[in-house]
Amino acid sequence: MMLAGVAGLALTVAGCGNKPEAAADKGSAPAGVAETDYPERPLFGDTHVHTGWSADAGQDGAVTGPEDAFRLASGEEVTSNTGQKVKLKRPMDWMVITDHSDGMGTINEIQAGNPEMISDPFLKRMYESMKSGDEAESSRVMLELIQRQSDGKLPKQVMDPKWMVSAWQKTIAIADKYNAPGRFTALIGYEWTVNAGGGDNLHRNIVFRDASDKAAQVLPLTTFETMDPEKLWAWMAAYEAKTGGKVLAIPHNGNLSNGRMFEETTFTGGAMTKAYAEGRQKWERLMEVTQIKGQSESHPSLSPTDEFASWDLWDRGNLNGLGKRPSMYRTEYWREGLKSGLRLEGTLGANPFKYGANGATDTHTGLSTFEEDNFWGKFKSVEPRKGRWSQRLMGVGNPGEMASWEQAAAGTMGVWAKANTREAIFDAMQRRETFATTGPRMSVRLFAGYDFADADLGSLVKAGYTKGVPMGGDLKPAPAGKAPAFLIAAMKDPQGANLDRVQVVKGWVDASGKTREKIFDVRWAGDRKPGLGGKLPPIGNTVDLKTATYSNDIGAAELTALWTDPAFDPKQRAVYYVRVLEIPTPRWTAYDQVRFKETMDPKVPQVHQERAFTSPVWYSPA
Amino acid sequence: MTLKTLLREPLVHFLGIGLLLFGLYALVAPADSGGDSITISRAMVDDLKAQHQKLWGRPPTEAELKGLIDSRIADEILYREGLAMGLDRDDAVIKRRVRQKYELIAEEEDSAAPTEADLEAYLKANPDRFRAPPIVGFTQVMVPTDGTDSEVEARAAALKSALEGGADPAAAGKPTLLPGRVQPMALDLVAREFGERFAAALATAPQGAWAGPVVSAYGLHVVRIDSREPSGVPPLAAVRGEVQREWENERRLKARAARLADLRAGYDVVVEP
Numbered sequence: 001m002m003l004a005g006v007a008g009l010a011l012t013v014a015g016c017g018n019k020p021e022a023a024a025d026k027g028s029a030p031a032g033v034a035e036t037d038y039p040e041r042p043l044f045g046d047t048h049v050h051t052g053w054s055a056d057a058g059q060d061g062a063v064t065g066p067e068d069a070f071r072l073a074s075g076e077e078v079t080s081n082t083g084q085k086v087k088l089k090r091p092m093d094w095m096v097i098t099d100h101s102d103g104m105g106t107i108n109e110i111q112a113g114n115p116e117m118i119s120d121p122f123l124k125r126m127y128e129s130m131k132s133g134d135e136a137e138s139s140r141v142m143l144e145l146i147q148r149q150s151d152g153k154l155p156k157q158v159m160d161p162k163w164m165v166s167a168w169q170k171t172i173a174i175a176d177k178y179n180a181p182g183r184f185t186a187l188i189g190y191e192w193t194v195n196a197g198g199g200d201n202l203h204r205n206i207v208f209r210d211a212s213d214k215a216a217q218v219l220p221l222t223t224f225e226t227m228d229p230e231k232l233w234a235w236m237a238a239y240e241a242k243t244g245g246k247v248l249a250i251p252h253n254g255n256l257s258n259g260r261m262f263e264e265t266t267f268t269g270g271a272m273t274k275a276y277a278e279g280r281q282k283w284e285r286l287m288e289v290t291q292i293k294g295q296s297e298s299h300p301s302l303s304p305t306d307e308f309a310s311w312d313l314w315d316r317g318n319l320n321g322l323g324k325r326p327s328m329y330r331t332e333y334w335r336e337g338l339k340s341g342l343r344l345e346g347t348l349g350a351n352p353f354k355y356g357a358n359g360a361t362d363t364h365t366g367l368s369t370f371e372e373d374n375f376w377g378k379f380k381s382v383e384p385r386k387g388r389w390s391q392r393l394m395g396v397g398n399p400g401e402m403a404s405w406e407q408a409a410a411g412t413m414g415v416w417a418k419a420n421t422r423e424a425i426f427d428a429m430q431r432r433e434t435f436a437t438t439g440p441r442m443s444v445r446l447f448a449g450y451d452f453a454d455a456d457l458g459s460l461v462k463a464g465y466t467k468g469v470p471m472g473g474d475l476k477p478a479p480a481g482k483a484p485a486f487l488i489a490a491m492k493d494p495q496g497a498n499l500d501r502v503q504v505v506k507g508w509v510d511a512s513g514k515t516r517e518k519i520f521d522v523r524w525a526g527d528r529k530p531g532l533g534g535k536l537p538p539i540g541n542t543v544d545l546k547t548a549t550y551s552n553d554i555g556a557a558e559l560t561a562l563w564t565d566p567a568f569d570p571k572q573r574a575v576y577y578v579r580v581l582e583i584p585t586p587r588w589t590a591y592d593q594v595r596f597k598e599t600m601d602p603k604v605p606q607v608h609q610e611r612a613f614t615s616p617v618w619y620s621p622a
Numbered sequence: 623m624t625l626k627t628l629l630r631e632p633l634v635h636f637l638g639i640g641l642l643l644f645g646l647y648a649l650v651a652p653a654d655s656g657g658d659s660i661t662i663s664r665a666m667v668d669d670l671k672a673q674h675q676k677l678w679g680r681p682p683t684e685a686e687l688k689g690l691i692d693s694r695i696a697d698e699i700l701y702r703e704g705l706a707m708g709l710d711r712d713d714a715v716i717k718r719r720v721r722q723k724y725e726l727i728a729e730e731e732d733s734a735a736p737t738e739a740d741l742e743a744y745l746k747a748n749p750d751r752f753r754a755p756p757i758v759g760f761t762q763v764m765v766p767t768d769g770t771d772s773e774v775e776a777r778a779a780a781l782k783s784a785l786e787g788g789a790d791p792a793a794a795g796k797p798t799l800l801p802g803r804v805q806p807m808a809l810d811l812v813a814r815e816f817g818e819r820f821a822a823a824l825a826t827a828p829q830g831a832w833a834g835p836v837v838s839a840y841g842l843h844v845v846r847i848d849s850r851e852p853s854g855v856p857p858l859a860a861v862r863g864e865v866q867r868e869w870e871n872e873r874r875l876k877a878r879a880a881r882l883a884d885l886r887a888g889y890d891v892v893v894e895p
Contacts, residue, residue, distance in 0.1 A: 040801050041815055052722065055715050067871060090814055170726075177867050183808070219677045238679035441814075443799060458797040489799045494817040494839035557840045558798060 033182040035418035038465050039433065042414030043425060044441045045094035046073070046368040047189070047250055048205055048291060048360030052081070053167055054099040054191075057364035061380040064366025066097050066171050070178035070186050073368055081365055081380035088369070090441070090495065094185035094415070094425050095368060097171060098205045101190045101220035168220055172212035179211075181421045188212065190220040192249075194227045196267075199320030201256035204232060204284070205360075209426035210245035217243050228267045230276070233283045248430055250358050252288035254296040254337070258318040259328030261296070262337040262353060264344065277344065277352035285429060287355035289334045289436045289613055290411035291362040292378045293394075293402075297436075297613060298335045301326060306519055307535070308581065311608065312408040312438070317400015324400065338616060339507035339515035342573040345620070346509060356432025356472045356615030357577065359411030370439040372610075373548070375409035375588040382407070386596035389589055389604060405604045409588040410438040414612075416470065432472025435578075437612040440493040446471040446578045447487040448617040450479055457560055460487050471577070472615040477622035483568035484619065488522060489560040490580040490612070498555025500525060500539040500581040500609065504563060508574040519579075522563045525556035541584040543607045548586040548594040555583040570621055577616040581609050660698050662691055670694065728881035729874040736869050742858055744869045749855045752864060758824050759806035759849035763795035765835055765842040774842065778835040782844050785832045791846075800840065806849055816840070 051069050052062035061081055068078045075091030122144070172188050179186040188208040196202055208215050221235040236247050254261030266276055289297040294314025303309040317324050330336055334355060341353030361368050365383065369376040375384075382388045382404045389405040416433040417424040428434060435444045445460060449468025456463035464470060464487050475484050490502050501524035507517045521536045530536050542551040565576070590606040593599065600606075670690045674682040682690060710716050736744075745752060763785065765778045781795055792802050800816070813821035817839030827833045827847050835842040858865060 036805075052718070055719070061714075061718075067874075071871075177863075180864070183811075217676070218679075219673060221677065225677065235678065242679045445799060459792075460797070460799065491799050491840065494815060560797075560799070 033419045033421050035421075035424055037418075038461055039416035039418050039428065040461075042435070042441075042443050043093035043185075043417050043420055044412050044414055045092045045096070045185075045425075046360050046363075046370070046412060047096045047098065047187075047207060047358060048191070048252065048288065048362045049073075049095060049097050049366065049368050050099055050191070050362070050364040051097060051366035053171070054364060055102070056100070057366070057379070060364065062365055066099070066174045066366075067178075069097055069366040069368065070095065070174065072366070074178060074180070074184040074186075078367070080367060080376065080383055082383045082385070084383065086367055086369070086376065089371075089374070091184065092368065092412075093420055094187060096187040096189040096205070096207050097175065098189045098191040099167070099171065100193045101168075101222045102193055102224065169212075169216060172215045176212045179422065181419075183420065185420055185422055185425055187422055187425065188215045192221055192223065192232055194223050194229075195319055196227055196260060197258075199256075199318040199322055200258045200260045201253040201319040202227070202229070202251065202260055202267075203253060204229070204249040204251050205288070206232075206236070206247055206249055207426065207429065208245065208247050209422060210243065211422070214243040214245040229284075230266065230279065233279045236283050246426060246430070247283075248286070248426070249284045250286045250288055250360075251284060251355075252291060252296070252358075252360070252362065253293055253319070254287070254332040254334065255294050255299075255314050256317070256319045257332055258322065258324050259331045262331040262333075262340060264331070264340065272344065272348060272352060274349045277348045277350035280352045281350065281354040285356055285432055286358035286413075286434060286615070287334050287337070288358045288360050288362075290359045290408065290438050292407050292410060293362060294406075294408055295410075295438075296332065296334055299329045299333050301329050302333060302336050303517060306517075308579070308609070308611070311611075312410065314402060314406065316402075317395055317398060319394070321395015321398030321400035321402070323398070335505065335507065335517065336515075338575045338577075339509075339517060342507065342509045342575060342618075343513065343515050345573060346513070351618070354618065356429075356434050357413075357436040357613045358429075358434060359413045359436030359438065359613075361411065370410055370412050372409050372439060372586060372588045373591045375407075375591075377404070378407055384592070384595070386598055389592060389598075389600050405589055405600065407588075408438065412437055412439060412441065414441065414443060431470075432615040433470050435471065435612050435614040438610045440496040440582060440610050440612070442493045442496070442499070442580060442582070442612050443489075443491040444471075444578055444580050444612050444614050445487070445489040446614045446617065448473070448475050448484050448576065449487075450476075450482045450484060452485040452487055452562055454562055456487060457489075457562055460489055460560065463487065469617060471617060473617055475617055475619040477620070478568070478570040483565050484576075484617075485562055485564045486576065486578075486617075487562055488578055489558070490578075491558045492555075492582070497550060497582045497585045497610070498525065498552045498557060499559055500555055500583050501536060502559045502561060503579045503581070504565075504576055505579055506565065506574060506576050508569075508572050510572065511569075518567075520563070522578075523559045523561040525559065525583075526554065539583050541607065543584055543586050543590070545586070545590055545593070545606055548590045550583070550585045552583075573621065574619040575616045576619070578612075578614040580612040582611065584609050660695060662694065666694070667691065725878050725881075728878050731877055731881075732873065736866060738858075741862065741865050741869060745855070745858050745861070745865050748868070751868060752861050753853055753855050755808040755810050756825065756853040757806045757808055757849075757851040758812065758847055759804060760824060760827075761791050761803045761846045761848060762800065762843045763791050763802065763845075764798045764800070764840070765844060766796040767841050775835075778842060778844060782832050782834065785844060785846070795844070796841075798840065803848075806851070 049069050050057045051066050052064050053066065063081055072078045072086060072088060073092045073095040075088060077085055077087040080086050175186040175188045190206050192204045192206060194202040218239050221232060232249065239245060239247055251261060264272060266272060289295060295312045298306060298309040299315060300310040315324065337353040341351040345351040361370050364379050365376055367376040377383050377388065382391055382393065391404040393402045393404045395401045414435045414437065415425050415428045417428040445464065447464030447468040447470055451467045452463065468487065469475060478484065486504065488502055490499055492499050502522050504520045504522050505517065507515065510516050521530065524536055525539060528537050540554050542554060584607050587606055587608045589600060589604050671681055671687065674686065674690065763781060765774065765781055767774050785791060785794060809821050809825060812824060820836055820838035823836040824845065824847065827845060829847040829850050832844055832846045834844040836845050
């Protein structure tokens, strides 16, 4: 407690430098970045990056640190863990480093306890003042410390480099250093890594809105303290109360949770309550639906009529490869979770699963690379080299063992922020104004309202914001006789493939209380006509596997639509999100085959359709 | 340097926080003593309480504190017993962590702040790393591209003359999701949004007049440059934070490599064929 008292003091002093007036007269601070009236462009980044500072990454031989990770993301060349040079063709707009909190603090034990320190009279006085809790004396000592530092008169004991700051302190200081508002935003974060019952993946990434002056006032929560998400929310609430800052959580890999991510009880097996649902909805704003370890968006067994549900499946076990029963799928995937959330809202009075869409990498190399032609793999041991595709990757020897070729070169998240700053990006995540993609930087807009007309397609953004709600929002109860209409627009990645189609995925609870889903093709490239059963024929395929190339001769650069739900029932809860599909393109394995002149097993997929998912819009009856 | 300006120095904050939190942490947490006696000192208990306070924003309850102390005792016993059994040997996690700590120490060995002259010299030696990209503000209108090439060409020309005649750019051409009027933006960020070809064309387009059609990743555009700032190397004052970061990064990497080279010189390393 005494420590905390003085820590608070130190931070007060640190805080001075962050006041705008101090920054302004310094001359080196970046000019203030103004927020636009509406979000104008999606900003792409990664909420899930481990560096060599994560113990599991380090074990595999990763030597990159947070500085390397931010440098790569912001456009600098770095050296990979296998000594290769890496540089992004297109830097990112922002990134969060999320090293595991477990085991993060140990660096500060380098010099645990040291009698030689107290032999110095000044340090003794510092120690005594802390022990006594005398704030006035502590503050005098602090000022003296700073003065001595500037005069070069610090006791020699503290000049010793053994006095390391902890990994957390260093991590957040590095984020501050690389944060360049308007150009590249470095957000502070960590991963709370709950592997319940031997590898049931209930991990959450924690993202901060704040700079290190606030983040330094707390220690990241570890699973040594608790594995219970309700305790995580208490930790988040305590952080906000103490610092006035803001944090949010993003769960990931429901697909590896062996049925636990969307289980309909509390973590400890109790009944869900309204308070639980509200807590979960308040703190957990987004769900990571695609990353290297597969997708958690949909499962073919849950969506048997969706011909696009079967992609990047990691569905044979949990994180440790422990086997999975088919009955577990229902409580692992986002789409099904959204539907269950509607049903639970009916009984609890609040929706526990109100998650927007997030995509990220979960790289453990410090290298966030989510492009197919630039995929550096999950671990150091699967960095680019001939034969990496066939390596056994995870859960070795267990039913859920995964091979390297099953890695997905995914994903990223587009954020509709009003500026490229920590505050604006965080606020957009908080609003759930986000979409996930499997890697391409396509743009997707979605607005829902009751008063849209065809003419609004011409000024979609303005009409969307003034007459409707954007993705992540809630539709008001329907006026009598009106069905919600959706303004939808998608643009291809400016350096990527054309688009195949835009779809609306609708989930709802029917009159008998059962959850249902339906997928609507809303707009598509070319002059295809829906065939038998209303299915649109495939767009075709231009991929040349000999060269790992494709052509934009098919598909569309931009698809826009005004779509009205033809089966809307104002009395039924519903959730709507947009899925965008690209034309077929080479998968990372196809680039490897060409680059390393190798032949892979025929079971290894070489062509796929990349995609984007928006955060949903929710409808609740009056 | 007055105290007031000093307090604004990020390095001072960093050092101050580091020293306080971890210097003092170390003061109150005695070293592992080894042997078969374990003392949980008052200082250690204070430290456990302080960590709890920092984590949860409140002191531990009595039961929680007991749990923390018991866990600390278990750590100590099992760690010592494990060491005695050699469980730390050939453990990649332990090896990496110790290496990481060592590297961090090596990197931090010289942590003196760079002088003004250091930064000036660094900027002078590496001007391209700090060169600001050209900045353009522009208005763009998309040309509908259905039909034959000559039809599209004619349409682009007609659109251009309509705009030259004062037509409202927001209402002209094909509606698109792309922003019509783009506030001053670095050219490399324009390339990220519109594609490389488009950005390259903007770099040479005349200012204040409608030009084009220009090809982007999405189609054809008629464009007007509204404002332009050339590329250039900013003075140190404008990029001090960035220069200092790069200077420190270089020192960090050099220090780490130098320390390893020094140490390695003292080893007889044999790699068997």
